[in-house]
Amino acid sequence: MSEVYIQMEGDLFEEVQNAGLFKDSKTFPDCCPFDPPEVVQKRYYEQKTQDNFNLKSFILTNFDCPKEFEE
Numbered sequence: 001m002s003e004v005y006i007q008m009e010g011d012l013f014e015e016v017q018n019a020g021l022f023k024d025s026k027t028f029p030d031c032c033p034f035d036p037p038e039v040v041q042k043r044y045y046e047q048k049t050q051d052n053f054n055l056k057s058f059i060l061t062n063f064d065c066p067k068e069f070e071e
Helices: 011-019 037-047 053-063
Strands: none
Touching: 011 037, 011 053, 037 053
């Protein structure tokens, strides 16, 4: 079974990169999901269509990211 790197490819990766959340496009691939990627991906698909969905909050809740991103 191959590993899934949702922070490096797929819909979530594309949305994060297009939103310009990070100063450097290489930062999100360095973030590590707190839960198994399949769980985070399912959560993303469930939440992204909600009116109050906030991509940055989702990333902070589901990934260990560099501290400067949290500011």
